[in-house]
Amino acid sequence: MWFAALLVYLFLYLPLTVVVIYSFNDSRLNAEWVGFTWRWYEVLFQDEEMIQAAVNSILIAVGASFIATLLGTMAGIAIHRYKLKALPFLVITPVAMPEILLGVSLLLFFIQVLHLTLGLLSVLVAHITFCVGFVAIVVRARLAGMDESIFEAARDLGATPWQTFRLVTLPLILPAVIAGALMSFTLSIDDFVITFFTAGVGVSTLPLQIYSMIKIAVTPEVNAVSTLLMLVTLGMILLAARFDKTVLRGQE
Amino acid sequence: MALLELRNLTRRFGNLTAIDNVSLSVEAGEFFTLLGPSGCGKTTILRMIAGFDLPDGGEILLDGKDIAATPPEKRPLHTVFQSYALFPHLSVADNVAFPLRMSKVSEQETRQRVKEMLETVHLADKSDAFPHELSGGQKQRVALARGLVNKPRLLLLDEPLGALDHKLREEMQIELINLQRNVGVTFVFVTHSQPEALALSHRIAVMNEGRVEQMDSPANIYSRPSNRFVADFIGDINMMNAQIDVVDGMQLRLSVAGLGAIVAPAHIETSTGQAGAFAIRPEQVVIGAPDEHAELANRFSGTLRDFLYVGDVTTYKVEVTNGTLIQALLPNAAPGKARFFELGDKVTVAWSSESGMFLHE
Numbered sequence: 001m002w003f004a005a006l007l008v009y010l011f012l013y014l015p016l017t018v019v020v021i022y023s024f025n026d027s028r029l030n031a032e033w034v035g036f037t038w039r040w041y042e043v044l045f046q047d048e049e050m051i052q053a054a055v056n057s058i059l060i061a062v063g064a065s066f067i068a069t070l071l072g073t074m075a076g077i078a079i080h081r082y083k084l085k086a087l088p089f090l091v092i093t094p095v096a097m098p099e100i101l102l103g104v105s106l107l108l109f110f111i112q113v114l115h116l117t118l119g120l121l122s123v124l125v126a127h128i129t130f131c132v133g134f135v136a137i138v139v140r141a142r143l144a145g146m147d148e149s150i151f152e153a154a155r156d157l158g159a160t161p162w163q164t165f166r167l168v169t170l171p172l173i174l175p176a177v178i179a180g181a182l183m184s185f186t187l188s189i190d191d192f193v194i195t196f197f198t199a200g201v202g203v204s205t206l207p208l209q210i211y212s213m214i215k216i217a218v219t220p221e222v223n224a225v226s227t228l229l230m231l232v233t234l235g236m237i238l239l240a241a242r243f244d245k246t247v248l249r250g251q252e
Numbered sequence: 253m254a255l256l257e258l259r260n261l262t263r264r265f266g267n268l269t270a271i272d273n274v275s276l277s278v279e280a281g282e283f284f285t286l287l288g289p290s291g292c293g294k295t296t297i298l299r300m301i302a303g304f305d306l307p308d309g310g311e312i313l314l315d316g317k318d319i320a321a322t323p324p325e326k327r328p329l330h331t332v333f334q335s336y337a338l339f340p341h342l343s344v345a346d347n348v349a350f351p352l353r354m355s356k357v358s359e360q361e362t363r364q365r366v367k368e369m370l371e372t373v374h375l376a377d378k379s380d381a382f383p384h385e386l387s388g389g390q391k392q393r394v395a396l397a398r399g400l401v402n403k404p405r406l407l408l409l410d411e412p413l414g415a416l417d418h419k420l421r422e423e424m425q426i427e428l429i430n431l432q433r434n435v436g437v438t439f440v441f442v443t444h445s446q447p448e449a450l451a452l453s454h455r456i457a458v459m460n461e462g463r464v465e466q467m468d469s470p471a472n473i474y475s476r477p478s479n480r481f482v483a484d485f486i487g488d489i490n491m492m493n494a495q496i497d498v499v500d501g502m503q504l505r506l507s508v509a510g511l512g513a514i515v516a517p518a519h520i521e522t523s524t525g526q527a528g529a530f531a532i533r534p535e536q537v538v539i540g541a542p543d544e545h546a547e548l549a550n551r552f553s554g555t556l557r558d559f560l561y562v563g564d565v566t567t568y569k570v571e572v573t574n575g576t577l578i579q580a581l582l583p584n585a586a587p588g589k590a591r592f593f594e595l596g597d598k599v600t601v602a603w604s605s606e607s608g609m610f611l612h613e
């Protein structure tokens with residue numbers, strides 16, 4: 001058994017490790033180890049296109065996770081409170097749907113229905129769409145484990161519905177809300193497929209930028225940016241798991 | 253004027269009439285108990301009084317005013333939930349302070365009153381603890397303190413002792429009685445345990461399938477149940493179908509199924525020919541050797557089939573000649589008086605013409 005587990009881990013992490021190692025290789029080619037260098041990271045931070053893509057990525061990730069967290073939290077509470085049957089399905093479907101489908105349908109929606117010029121805004125809306133479900137799932141899972149009567153107890157002891165939310169509900173779901181926000185951030189900053197369909201020309205994000213670079217060759221610079229992206233993602237996920245363990249258990 | 257009055261309260265869930273035309277009133281300062289089997293609608297009544305559920309018919313009056321339109325937070329009453337419902341993210345002191353903060357009591361007074369209240373429930377040393385660090389009995393006391401600290405007009409308690417073990421339960425019962433007496437808050441208490449109801453209450457409403465079967469003092473509920481359901485639900489009782497042969501002033505002559513003719517007291521409105529049941533508590537029945545108890549009006553010989561010794565008393569089950577079982581309960585304390593019988597012994601069971609009762613269907 002442990003051997004199988006080891007194989008799986010090797011399979012998962014070996015490619016990632018190779019990328020990280022070669023990002024420090026003092027050679028233009030991903031062939032043999034020459035020596036240690038920070039060179040590619042310096043190149044990275046002087047690449048204006050790359051910097052612009054990173055700024056876009058961060059803007060979108062911050063905006064999308066913020067708005068998705070607000071909406072997702074409300075959705076999670078509503079699904080739980082009113083024992084809604086259809087809404088969970090509607091909110092969670094984008095999470096499970098093949099990304100390519102979501103990407104194509106959002107593209108058609110933006111262009112043909114909204115007549116929107118594709119750009120940062122369309123990417124932002126697209127990212128919110130698939131992050132909302134995640135936040136809702138995590139918040140709802142947190143609520144499901146709680147004793148219903150504490151919310152009634154708050155009302156009973158003199159709290160208005162708003163006070164009940166502020167003083168009881170929110171503090172209790174806060175770990176899930178923070179975890180949901182961090183997860184949304186990583187989902188958004190990593191996303192390629194949906195961004196690819198909804199970005200249009202002229203707007204780039206980190207994953208799009210990496211893709212356009214490897215069309216030519218896998219340069220050490222790509223290794224470097226991938227390493228950084230990996231670090232950010234890993235940090236966020238670990239942080240999210242600290243707040244709410246359900247995020248590591250997947251989607252229930 | 254009664255503090256709380258329910259008038260023709262009705263609540264339906266689909267086809268089920270969970271509360272069926274219930275009327276009752278609770279006086280200020282009273283310890284009032286709703287007693288009934290699981291599913292009879294006790295919680296539903298409390299939830300309507302507290303404002304978490306709305307009646308389909310009838311009125312709920314507090315101090316004579318209909319509170320149908322008042323949201324839960326505006327009703328001058330608090331609830332102690334069966335699950336305690338303590339706020340897990342707040343310390344014991346903050347849990348107890350919650351209702352005071354909601355009604356904008358100054359922070360200084362809040363601290364003072366929380367301290368006093370926690371002393372009253374013997375939890376002064378736990379004020380900084382969190383709910384998950386407390387035992388069941390301690391949580392229970394925090395819930396009580398939180399419900400009482402703001403001196404509500406009325407405290408609703410939904411099976412608050414249900415989750416406690418036997419010994420703790422008895423301790424908490426005594427604390428509840430003292431607390432209610434000292435704080436002077438009116439209690440509406442829900443339980444399905446009849447000994448608990450008898451021990452704690454000033455008055456009991458016995459419920460069954462959404463209706464109130466009888467409302468009276470514990471002593472009257474026990475000794476004068478108004479129908480078969482109440483008699484059967486409260487305590488052990490021998491009950492047999494019976495018919496009235498003769499009404500003779502304060503005495504009834506009955507034909508009892510499986511027994512024959514007996515004499516019983518007339519407590520309720522009766523007339524000759526009525527059918528119903530004869531009921532008698534095991535402690536009103538004596539057991540003796542075949543020649544004993546000749547002085548008692550109702551006397552049957554039989555065979556001892558079973559007995560249950562529980563230390564202070566023994567319950568004997570005697571099969572009288574034609575297959576009917578009669579239970580007799582005897583204290584084991586009386587020296588010389590106490591007789592012990594073996595299974596299969598020929599014995600006599602007997603009771604006076606003043607014992608037992610006739611119940612309508």
Ligand SMILES: Nc1ncnc2c1ncn2[C@@H]1O[C@H](COP(=O)(O)OP(=O)(O)OP(=O)(O)O)[C@@H](O)[C@H]1O
Binds near residue numbers: 294
């Ligand atoms: N929200 C609801 N929807 C449908 N039926 C309900 C609802 N609440 C209660 N009932 C039904 O109403 C009846 C009374 O329920 P209630 O909870 O008041 O009983 P109870 O006397 O408190 O029982 P217990 O001693 O088990 O707590 C039950 O048959 C129950 O199934």
Ligand SMILES: [Mg+2]
Binds near residue numbers: 294295296410
């Ligand atoms: Mg109940």
